[in-house]
Amino acid sequence: MIYLDNAATTLHKPDQVIEAVVEAMRSLGNSDRGLSSGSLKASRTLYEARLKISELLGCPRADHVIFSQNSTEALNTAINGTIFSKDHVITTDLEHNSVLRPLYRLKKEKEVELSFVPADSKGNLSLESFEELIKPNTKAIICNHASNLTGNIVDLSKISTIARRHGLIFIVDVSQTAGCIPINMEEIGADIICFTGHKGLMGPQGTGGMCVREGIDIKPLKVGGTGVKSYSNTQPVEYPTRLEAGTLNSHGIVGLSAAIDFIQSTGINIISQKETRLMNSFYKGVKDIKGIEIYGDFSLPKRVAIVALNIHDYDSAVVSDVLSDKYKIATRPGAHCAPRMHKALGTENRGAVRFSFSWFNSDEDVNRAVQAVKEIAS
Amino acid sequence: MIEKSLKLIITFPTTTAAIAMEKICLSNKLPGRLIPLPREIDSGCGMAWCSSPEKSKELEQIAKEEGIEISGIYQLFI
Numbered sequence: 124m125i126y127l128d129n130a131a132t133t134l135h136k137p138d139q140v141i142e143a144v145v146e147a148m149r150s151l152g153n154s155d156r157g158l159s160s161g162s163l164k165a166s167r168t169l170y171e172a173r174l175k176i177s178e179l180l181g182c183p184r185a186d187h188v189i190f191s192q193n194s195t196e197a198l199n200t201a202i203n204g205t206i207f208s209k210d211h212v213i214t215t216d217l218e219h220n221s222v223l224r225p226l227y228r229l230k231k232e233k234e235v236e237l238s239f240v241p242a243d244s245k246g247n248l249s250l251e252s253f254e255e256l257i258k259p260n261t262k263a264i265i266c267n268h269a270s271n272l273t274g275n276i277v278d279l280s281k282i283s284t285i286a287r288r289h290g291l292i293f294i295v296d297v298s299q300t301a302g303c304i305p306i307n308m309e310e311i312g313a314d315i316i317c318f319t320g321h322k323g324l325m326g327p328q329g330t331g332g333m334c335v336r337e338g339i340d341i342k343p344l345k346v347g348g349t350g351v352k353s354y355s356n357t358q359p360v361e362y363p364t365r366l367e368a369g370t371l372n373s374h375g376i377v378g379l380s381a382a383i384d385f386i387q388s389t390g391i392n393i394i395s396q397k398e399t400r401l402m403n404s405f406y407k408g409v410k411d412i413k414g415i416e417i418y419g420d421f422s423l424p425k426r427v428a429i430v431a432l433n434i435h436d437y438d439s440a441v442v443s444d445v446l447s448d449k450y451k452i453a454t455r456p457g458a459h460c461a462p463r464m465h466k467a468l469g470t471e472n473r474g475a476v477r478f479s480f481s482w483f484n485s486d487e488d489v490n491r492a493v494q495a496v497k498e499i500a501s
Numbered sequence: 502m503i504e505k506s507l508k509l510i511i512t513f514p515t516t517t518a519a520i521a522m523e524k525i526c527l528s529n530k531l532p533g534r535l536i537p538l539p540r541e542i543d544s545g546c547g548m549a550w551c552s553s554p555e556k557s558k559e560l561e562q563i564a565k566e567e568g569i570e571i572s573g574i575y576q577l578f579i
Contacts, residue, residue, distance in 0.1 A: 155516040158537050158548055166548075170520040184568070186517045351516060351538075351547040361514040361570075 125452045125488045130271055130299060130429050130479035132321045132328060134453075136382065143381035144327060147374045154373050155350035155364075165373045172380035173363070179383055179391075180297070180316060181307030182334035189363045190332040190371050194298040195221040196344075197317035197333040200366055201294050202226065202265065204341035205315075208233045210262035213253055213291075216242035216463040217267040217277065222296060223463065226265070236260070242467040245420040246273035250281045257285075263292040268306075268316075269299040272464045272475065273419030274402070274429030276300065283312025292339065298322060302386055303427050304395045314339045323427075325386070325482070326379030329372050335362060345369065394482050398428035401480040401489050406430050408493030414500045418468050418475055428480035431459075434500045439474040442499060446476070450495040454478055505578045509533075509557050511550040511564070512542055512572040519548045521569050529563060532556060539579050 126134045147168070152161025154169050173188040182188055191197040202225040206212055212226060216239055229235035238256040240248050253264060264286050269276045279295060286293035295313040297306055302323030308316045313336070320330030335341060346358040347368035359365055386394060409415055414435040419426070434442050443456035457474040458465055465471045478492060513519045523535050533552030542549070552560060554576050564571050 155548075157546075158535055163535065166516055166520050167523070170517060170524070173517065185521070186515060352543070353546045359515070361518075363517055364515045 125450075125484075125491060127478045127480060127484065127488065127492060128453045128455045129481035129484075130322065130427075130477060131455050133323065133325045133481050133483070135481065135483035136325050136327075136378075137385040139381045139385055140326060140378045144374055144378040147377035151373050151377065153370055168377050168380065169371065169373060172376050172383075175380055175383040175387075176332070177334070179306070179386065180301065180318065180334055181309050181311075182316075183309060184337060187335045187337060187362050188332060189335060189366045190330070190376055192329055192372070193321070193331040194296060194317050194319040197331055198222055198294075198296060199225050200344040201315045201317055201333060201341060202229070203344055204366075205292050205294070205339070206235055206262055209235065209260060211236040211238065211258050211260045212263050212265060213238045213240065213256045213261060214265040215240040215248055215267065216467045217246070217248065217270045217275075218265070218461070218463065219267065219271055219296065219298070220460040220462070221298075222265055222267070239463065242464060244468065246270055246275045246418060246464065246468060247420055248277060250278065253282055254285045254289075257289050257291070261289065261291055263294055265294045266296070267299075268295055268297045269427045270419070270461065270464055271299050271429070272431050272459050272461045272468070272477065274299075274426045274431070275420050275423055276304070276425045276427060279311045279313065286314075287312060299427050299429075302382075302391070302394070303398060304425065305391050308334050308336070315341070320375070320379040320382070323481075324379060324382055326382040327375040330375040330379040333366075341366060343368065389482070397482060398480050399426070401484050401486070402426065402428035402430060404486065405478060405480070405489045405492060408489065409496045412497055412500050415496065418470065429477060430479075431475040431477045432496075433470065433473060433475055434496065436473070439476045442476045445499060446495055450491070452492055452495055507554055507576055507578055509552045509554045509560070510536075510539060510542060510575040510577055510579075511552070511560060512538065512547070512575070513549070514570055514572050516548055518569050518571075519550060521567070522550050522564060525563055525567050525569065526550070526560070531560060531563065533560070539577060541577055541579070542573065542575055
């Protein structure tokens, strides 16, 4: 099987990730719960993982790296912990349902006001629109770093400048970019970045988290056991404990830590260049085939390795099924949890077939995918 | 029987800070080890850095330099 659904999850992980998880499952106790050797080993390895993530993502403080199950949990924590009744939020058409649904619920239950920066037919945002939408009660800007549908990367520095100028919290979803391109949250100017461990970072599912700038106050989504201050009726206020109630997925986080070692030893720029080359090779191979419609802006200087397309008027679900069944190529059809993006692209009814590439794909994978698309379109 | 002696106990707001202290002390060859938080300080779980009383200033200084937040420094017979 040729796996080209890496924007959903990277199926192929570095061997050291698998080995690290197996070893962790044989040796780790519960972190921050006492000082037996197993517990201490868990606490130490989690701390090492925080250090590695802070270095990879440019978070100034390792203790402001907070672990969660995935981006969705991190985004729910960030959104519900900073946005309250009758606040106003500016977000965009590029967002995933992990941002949209928490916001829609706040709108319904807490009278939170929402404004959306629209995407054009290429999937690009009008960056000037962010400032035009600011109101007296605007609390935050929430923006995707890269669309999971088009692969377009957003120039966040311009948006963060606007957020800083108006004293707004700037929350960034880096689900599609972490591990795929260099990220520095300080250079971006983000107050909170939310990441998942199982996509570009090549770690296990069930890992992810957020990096929080010093001074940003997030009300916990969950409260509970922390291993410290057990007689206090309230959750400790200090990060990361504040946002990490309950036993963490230490086994998974050890795998994520090993994945980051792999990324750092390989080189994030080397990974980015290979994935970009594979994407461009596929794009060039299919763009002139009769009956192919490709979404997104391939003139952008930086993109993540995603090509979404449709063939003639075929349902994307049918095309993806043929790719899987006949050609043994895994892709993702449908709406990709990005309903507003599909509306902007005009693909609401049939979705799109998404091809997404990783470090573990080859030129041969691309050639076979191009050939399959040609045959389906012929 | 457990024999008691005078010890320096440094506490932290989070276990993450305690682990950070351990890492810094090990890399700088400063004596001590992590222990469960003694009940004389707080009975609510957690961990503390235990060392010799004469190392108090040195440990406090390195924590400050490394940005590790300390909750309290104690000398206890434990």
